[in-house]
Amino acid sequence: MATPKQPFFNFNILILFLFLEPLQVHSVCRNFCNNIPIKYPFGVDDGCGAPQFRHMLNCTTDLFFITPSGNYKVQSIDYNKKSMVIFDPAMSTCSILQPHHDFVMTDIQSVTIPPSPDTIFVLLNCSIDSPVLNHYKSLCFNFSGHSCDELYGSCTAFKLFHLLSNSTPPCCFTSYNTVKFMSMNILDCSHYTSVYNVDSLKGVGPLDWLYGIKLSYSVPDTGCDRCVKTGGMCGFDVETEGMVCICSASNNSTIQCGAGIGMNTGTSLRQSSLLLESFMVIVLIFHLTLL
Structure with a gap:
């Protein structure tokens, strides 16, 4: 009587997802919330913008500035004058x-x-x-x-x-x-x-x-201009909070996008991910043939 192979197959499926899940690369940051543009140093997705402003903004149907005393609706952001106007819905007015x-x-x-x-x-x-x-x-x-x-x-x-x-x-x-x-x-x-x-x-x-x-606010000097000029979006590593140039949903860099200094961090991660994906697919096909 043949030994059932289904549990072994399911185990390999589980291993495949466990390996691939951590290798998902940073998604592209949202650059608008409702009708308000989101640019550096701000971000509404974790890992986007500058780490000094991490978790300060929340984008639901509108953009809100988060403080210990409440959520304040953002009325406007002037990136040239480096200012943001917020309104407290619980504040008295005339x-x-x-x-x-x-x-x-x-x-x-x-x-x-x-x-x-x-x-x-x-x-x-x-x-x-x-x-x-x-x-x-x-x-x-x-x-x-x-x-x-x-x-x-x-x-x-x-x-x-x-x-x-x-x-x-x-x-x-x-x-x-x-x-x-x-x-x-x-x-x-x-x-x-x-x-x-x-x-x-x-x-x-x-x-x-x-x-x-x-x-x-003031904009921290982290070399963001170089990243933006090469088509990237400025962000940071959520664990180390070190600067990251987000080039696409599948490619990050340490400094800039395209051929240039600092590309090895993002490309090596992507290449390693592709190699491991290929290896796991081969393993999966091999075990499928045993069924």
């Missing part, structure tokens, strides 16, 4: 009053892509005991001639503070560093909003301010 909320970034984000100097945070409905009105009052500054009275008088959402107290509650125009080191509870202010491009808002009423947070 037309809507939201619950108490903090804006929190990681230490890496605070260094690599902090709010720009022309973004201010407006602390609203502060108590008379607020530290920014007493010991830390130097943290508040003049914002293009605008005042708390103007905010509480012009904005539908903020009029409530004036009505409840029958006076003008203190407010504070301040920088990101204030909310970075002190929470809203410590600041003793009930709400906040943020405005960007403030240098152009002199004489402009609160109804027409640009509400949101503009972030500024």
Whole structure:
């Protein structure tokens, strides 16, 4: 009676997939999320862009900037000016009053892509005991001639503070560093909003301010230009975070695409993969003939 060969055949199929699975080469990075272009140093796929910005963006139906305090919708990215505008859906604006909320970034984000100097945070409905009105009052500054009275008088959402107290509650125009080191509870202010491009808002009423947070970033010099000029996309090794030039779905390089220095890393991996695939196919055919 012949010995059944089916289990042995299935074992070889399993071995084939186990060998081929780890050899899948980096897929091509997505360069758009909805209608927003994704370019270096950003990436929405792991291993794309610069490692300093790893896991900061998430692309579902829209593009979101991820921080410990929430997901902020990306409104635009200006690659020439190296800035990104995000909007907090839970933030108060001139037309809507939201619950108490903090804006929190990681230490890496605070260094690599902090709010720009022309973004201010407006602390609203502060108590008379607020530290920014007493010991830390130097943290508040003049914002293009605008005042708390103007905010509480012009904005539908903020009029409530004036009505409840029958006076003008203190407010504070301040920088990101204030909310970075002190929470809203410590600041003793009930709400906040943020405005960007403030240098152009002199004489402009609160109804027409640009509400949101503009972030500024710098591009790390890793030789990405050379990769892009040869048709590649800049990325990094997800384990070592070393720079990788992604040339195609099946070919990576250390420096550039095409014939040039540094091609051996990607091509040798691909050649080894092809050789092993050929070997495993021969083994598979051999065992098929034994059935």
